[in-house]
Amino acid sequence: MSEPTNIKSIPAGLPGRRGKIFVEKPRNSKQVIFRLWKYLRKQKILLLIIVALLLINTTTTLVGSYLLRPIINKYILPHNIPGLARMIFLLLGIYLLGSIAGIFQNRLMIVVAQKTISIIRIDLFNRIQSLPLKFFDTHVHGELMSRFTNDIDNISDSLNTSVTQFLASALTLSGIIVMMIYISPLLTLVTLVIVPLMLLVASQIIKRSKKFFTSQQVALGAVNGFVEEMITGQKVVKVFCYEENIAKEFEAINYDLRYKATQAQLYSGVMMPVIQNLNTINFALTAAVGGLLAVLKGLDIGGLAAFLQYSRQFGRPVNEISSEYNSLQSALAGAERIFEILDEIPEIPDLPDAIPLKNVKGDIQFSNVMFGYDPDKIILKNISLRAKAGQKIAFVGSTGAGKTTITNLLPRFYDIQSGLITVDGIDIKKLQRNSLRSSLAMVLQDTHLFTATVMENIRYGKLEATDKEVIDAAILAGADSFITRLPKGYQSILENDGGNLSQGQRQLLNIARATVAKPAILILDEATSSIDTRTEQIIQKGMDQLMQGRTSLVIAHRLSTVHNADEIMVLENGEIIERGTHEALLKQKGRYYELYTGQFD
Amino acid sequence: MKKYFPYLLKYKKALWLAPLLVIVDVVCEIFQPALMSKIVDQGISQKNLHYILTTGGLMVGLSIIAIAANVGNIYYSSTASVGFSAELRKGMFNKIQQFSFSNLDKFSSSSLTTRLTNDVNILQDVIVMLLRLLIRAPLMLLFAAIIAVQINAGLATVIAIAIPVLSTCIYFLLRRGFPFFEKMQKRLDKVNAVVQENLINVRVIKSFVREDFEKKKFGGANEDLREMSVKASGIVVLIMPVMQLVMNVSIVAIVWFGGNKIIAGTFQVGQLMSFITYITQILMSLTMLSMTIMTFSRAGASSERILEVLNTEPDIIDSPLAKEKDLHVHKGKVEFKNVFFKYHADGSEYVLKNINVIINPGETVAIIGATGSSKSTLVQLIPRLYDVTRGNILVDDADVRNYTLQNLRNGVSMVLQQNELFSGTIRQNLKWGDINATDEEIIAAAKDAQAHDFIMSFPKQYESILGQSGVNVSGGQKQRLCIARAILKKPPILILDDSTSAVDTATDAKIRAALKLHLHGTTTFVIAQRISSIQSADKIILLDNGEIIGSGTHNELIKTSSIYQEIYFSQQLKEVDQV
Numbered sequence A: 001m002s003e004p005t006n007i008k009s010i011p012a013g014l015p016g017r018r019g020k021i022f023v024e025k026p027r028n029s030k031q032v033i034f035r036l037w038k039y040l041r042k043q044k045i046l047l048l049i050i051v052a053l054l055l056i057n058t059t060t061t062l063v064g065s066y067l068l069r070p071i072i073n074k075y076i077l078p079h080n081i082p083g084l085a086r087m088i089f090l091l092l093g094i095y096l097l098g099s100i101a102g103i104f105q106n107r108l109m110i111v112v113a114q115k116t117i118s119i120i121r122i123d124l125f126n127r128i129q130s131l132p133l134k135f136f137d138t139h140v141h142g143e144l145m146s147r148f149t150n151d152i153d154n155i156s157d158s159l160n161t162s163v164t165q166f167l168a169s170a171l172t173l174s175g176i177i178v179m180m181i182y183i184s185p186l187l188t189l190v191t192l193v194i195v196p197l198m199l200l201v202a203s204q205i206i207k208r209s210k211k212f213f214t215s216q217q218v219a220l221g222a223v224n225g226f227v228e229e230m231i232t233g234q235k236v237v238k239v240f241c242y243e244e245n246i247a248k249e250f251e252a253i254n255y256d257l258r259y260k261a262t263q264a265q266l267y268s269g270v271m272m273p274v275i276q277n278l279n280t281i282n283f284a285l286t287a288a289v290g291g292l293l294a295v296l297k298g299l300d301i302g303g304l305a306a307f308l309q310y311s312r313q314f315g316r317p318v319n320e321i322s323s324e325y326n327s328l329q330s331a332l333a334g335a336e337r338i339f340e341i342l343d344e345i346p347e348i349p350d351l352p353d354a355i356p357l358k359n360v361k362g363d364i365q366f367s368n369v370m371f372g373y374d375p376d377k378i379i380l381k382n383i384s385l386r387a388k389a390g391q392k393i394a395f396v397g398s399t400g401a402g403k404t405t406i407t408n409l410l411p412r413f414y415d416i417q418s419g420l421i422t423v424d425g426i427d428i429k430k431l432q433r434n435s436l437r438s439s440l441a442m443v444l445q446d447t448h449l450f451t452a453t454v455m456e457n458i459r460y461g462k463l464e465a466t467d468k469e470v471i472d473a474a475i476l477a478g479a480d481s482f483i484t485r486l487p488k489g490y491q492s493i494l495e496n497d498g499g500n501l502s503q504g505q506r507q508l509l510n511i512a513r514a515t516v517a518k519p520a521i522l523i524l525d526e527a528t529s530s531i532d533t534r535t536e537q538i539i540q541k542g543m544d545q546l547m548q549g550r551t552s553l554v555i556a557h558r559l560s561t562v563h564n565a566d567e568i569m570v571l572e573n574g575e576i577i578e579r580g581t582h583e584a585l586l587k588q589k590g591r592y593y594e595l596y597t598g599q600f601d
Numbered sequence B: 001m002k003k004y005f006p007y008l009l010k011y012k013k014a015l016w017l018a019p020l021l022v023i024v025d026v027v028c029e030i031f032q033p034a035l036m037s038k039i040v041d042q043g044i045s046q047k048n049l050h051y052i053l054t055t056g057g058l059m060v061g062l063s064i065i066a067i068a069a070n071v072g073n074i075y076y077s078s079t080a081s082v083g084f085s086a087e088l089r090k091g092m093f094n095k096i097q098q099f100s101f102s103n104l105d106k107f108s109s110s111s112l113t114t115r116l117t118n119d120v121n122i123l124q125d126v127i128v129m130l131l132r133l134l135i136r137a138p139l140m141l142l143f144a145a146i147i148a149v150q151i152n153a154g155l156a157t158v159i160a161i162a163i164p165v166l167s168t169c170i171y172f173l174l175r176r177g178f179p180f181f182e183k184m185q186k187r188l189d190k191v192n193a194v195v196q197e198n199l200i201n202v203r204v205i206k207s208f209v210r211e212d213f214e215k216k217k218f219g220g221a222n223e224d225l226r227e228m229s230v231k232a233s234g235i236v237v238l239i240m241p242v243m244q245l246v247m248n249v250s251i252v253a254i255v256w257f258g259g260n261k262i263i264a265g266t267f268q269v270g271q272l273m274s275f276i277t278y279i280t281q282i283l284m285s286l287t288m289l290s291m292t293i294m295t296f297s298r299a300g301a302s303s304e305r306i307l308e309v310l311n312t313e314p315d316i317i318d319s320p321l322a323k324e325k326d327l328h329v330h331k332g333k334v335e336f337k338n339v340f341f342k343y344h345a346d347g348s349e350y351v352l353k354n355i356n357v358i359i360n361p362g363e364t365v366a367i368i369g370a371t372g373s374s375k376s377t378l379v380q381l382i383p384r385l386y387d388v389t390r391g392n393i394l395v396d397d398a399d400v401r402n403y404t405l406q407n408l409r410n411g412v413s414m415v416l417q418q419n420e421l422f423s424g425t426i427r428q429n430l431k432w433g434d435i436n437a438t439d440e441e442i443i444a445a446a447k448d449a450q451a452h453d454f455i456m457s458f459p460k461q462y463e464s465i466l467g468q469s470g471v472n473v474s475g476g477q478k479q480r481l482c483i484a485r486a487i488l489k490k491p492p493i494l495i496l497d498d499s500t501s502a503v504d505t506a507t508d509a510k511i512r513a514a515l516k517l518h519l520h521g522t523t524t525f526v527i528a529q530r531i532s533s534i535q536s537a538d539k540i541i542l543l544d545n546g547e548i549i550g551s552g553t554h555n556e557l558i559k560t561s562s563i564y565q566e567i568y569f570s571q572q573l574k575e576v577d578q579v
């Protein structure tokens, strides 16, 4: 994003359905083509071979039809049968060569095209991986997914056939023009008279179809975004009987897509027949003038026949160019949207002299930290705190106070506006981000699981963990007992973000995943909020065991889980208003005391 | 195929007009080569200027008619094909809206999304082809063949040989290609699923620094897709050169035989030229036809995936009886009678066993129990998110299956454990509870849910834009928005499934007080972990492993249930210590 998006401004990627103004950046087609070319260029050698094969194929077609003239003039008219037979074999050989070249050229192009597409897709994915969280906060998933499928498909279709068709047609066209000039410069002039008219018509059509292809892809993205979001949230739709309202909203964006797609289809479809018929008109004119020349100037009949043959052939590449050009336009519309993402600014890279975090002790310090997701709206005000290596620091306070936000800053999910955060005395901005993140494990408030087995899901915390380590972690996290009761135990496959588990079970798996990582720093953000208190006690024991010698930051509303913390921070409105041990805070009879006693009414 | 007719119905006119215009165009086009050869043979060879000019004029006239016919055809075919795909998308979307939870559990949302856009687009291409090419190709072929035979029946045997040869080649290519397309769409699904999961789980990936791991995972899915695309497309693109070969060989044959005939004096140069033109046209039409068939066979794979959605029978639907009775929920009495439930019919164990309980209108019922003891499952049966396997659930003394889903769910408001908000403003999200709610009602609900204050602290207040599933508000704020949304519905029955777990205790207490005050007639189900949240309930149900192992008020349970005592003391111990 070129400008910082924030909650106030409309996020760039939310679908247009809710009063979103879509600003379509006009982009330079040449730039897009150049960038596509940069991808294709990676397979230069294959491309060269393809072009060579293409040349062979095109030349044979041209030569083949050129030979018609000598065949008629030199062999058929003078009744030379053996000569005709020789020429026939020659012709056969030429065509055979052309077809073989054609087959290889087409196959190779598919290989090149699909390779290119796959590289683009990977680049797109990798770029998305490197984008800051802010990007994800403001884009709906389905809209991004559409770029991976619908937009890339456009490029793929076009690369598969259109690019070579386009080249071949252009080659054929220039070959034909050369031949025509060779036969009769005058007639060529007549043939070409109509070309400016064709170009004019074509450019008008193309301009419009380009515009509608671009807006069609945007609209398709919006539909994809809406569908993905509503299907993912389908259970809420059911609960609120919102089906009809959703359907109405869908109808609006669906019909918007229909309008734009119809226009795109219309303009792209009209191109070919119009050009084709202009060409026929052209032929008629040429024939008339040619006839005049034959009558008046005595142009040889064989020559005129061959010329008219070219004149007819002239039409085909022109048709093809015009229809392929349209397919290229739709590809460019897709490519544009892909480059849009590739141009997003990734997380700020590590400083050149960034140091890896090694042998982490886990000494964390925040000094005068100020932060807001939106720089205009400061959420954390002047936060200073210290977690010495091995300590357990707890954060309590009402929701929205900024507890999660604090834990989001440590792994540099978001960068702070001012102040300093250090780990083991080093400014985290000076650390290699990955080494920083690897030294801590987080259990997030929202549980997230992958489509994989339970075993693999836990192992996500530490990829090289053995089965035994995974099971030990599950036991420590109190997850083992329910896992073993699943039909396939640790090999049960989780789907739809753990949709077939209860929420508490999902939390247990999330805890197990962090446990297996055995990090120097552990962050638990309301990790047990949906777990019953008896199970929680079991986990508590496990966690206390795990946290031995590790620094931990714990957020919880159930104060029983944090009373043994080395220090408890009470947060309110982004400020730490009280801090101290459980006992000290109770004595203080302040906010913490209120919270604590309030719990039991 | 029949399944698609309803979606085309709106475009009936286009369905016959487009092909009609194609016929007009073909007729115009088919005469052009004949006219061309006549210009050469009769006009030019005989130096007949007048003939040349009239024929040329005729050709121009035909071209203009053809342009008009074409533009018309393009107009109708575009409208119809795009319109068809829009209707089909709508139909699929509406179908999915009817799916029950268990229907939904069977499809992944990423796959459904691909089906609604990508697969539908492929069908759209088919309709375009159908309306533009399908009639054109055989018609051209037919006309061209007739004329070719007229020019010279002997030479036409070349065509009679070429056509079957080409058809056979194409047939074999298509047969090889089809299965690849099916696999290709599946692999596309997979790519899509990885992308979607990455978008959802981005925080997990970043915190565990698993970008490389994910890249590898994606790389695998991507490579699989590439491989299949190369296979599938690699076959399609062979059609072109193969047809080129057959065409060229035929031309060579015609030059040979035609040349011999000219030498023998039974044939003319101009005729040879137009014969070549026609045979080119015949074979081109054949290719066109086969390209259409190719698109069809690719679409076959997509069509199957679309039909899978359209043919899924929603397993929770309104019974005719329910529609007739048109019952509404008024009082809010709920009764479970010998209820047994499992998620999969073939599952071995019941998730809920022999549940019997009666809740009177206006009562507050709390459900507690260990994680996975089926608390959420129990309450999801009330608005028929799932249907009981055995037994009955009665609302206002009528079986839930005797209500229409609409009426039942309008009477039961629920906050699901997994909160789900949608991209859009806060106001739009709250209006899910009641689309006609006034500003005052919205604010009142937000106040009861203790959400008003924090909403007002946002720069744009009720117009603040939420990201997908509410990523840009804190967990507790999300929960309070969900509660506000649910109470805006003012239902006779309200279900709160662990909906204050991320809310601090003080705010939780305030929410409870507000609900008590403003929703006193409402039957309320509360699932919670904190005893403090449920202590004052009229009835507490203690679940363990899908069975009710105790029920009663707090005071009763604390005396009778040892498990309840245990839960209670696990939360009270520290305070007892302290005081």
Ligand SMILES: Nc1ncnc2c1ncn2[C@@H]1O[C@H](COP(=O)(O)OP(=O)(O)O)[C@@H](O)[C@H]1O
Pocket: A007, A137, A373, A374, A379, A398, A399, A400, A401, A402, A403, A404, A405, A406, B471, B472, B473, B474, B475, B476, B477
């Ligand atoms: N991704 C985000 N983008 C913008 N604002 C956010 C985001 N996440 C949280 N906020 C806002 O920051 C404030 C603090 O939230 P948070 O730290 O999650 O609170 P909690 O103390 O409940 O963990 C809240 O007002 C919330 O709306």
Ligand SMILES: Nc1ncnc2c1ncn2[C@@H]1O[C@H](COP(=O)(O)OP(=O)(O)O)[C@@H](O)[C@H]1O
Pocket: A499, A500, A501, A502, A503, A504, A505, B105, B343, B351, B369, B370, B371, B372, B373, B374, B375, B376, B377, B378
């Ligand atoms: N959609 C589902 N499909 C299959 N099994 C499920 C589904 N949802 C929950 N379960 C299983 O049913 C049991 C009860 O889950 P749930 O009612 O969510 O428990 P909780 O008491 O924690 O709310 C759990 O063992 C869970 O794995």
Ligand SMILES: [Mg+2]
Pocket: A502, A503, A504, B375, B376, B377, B417, B498
């Ligand atoms: Mg639950």
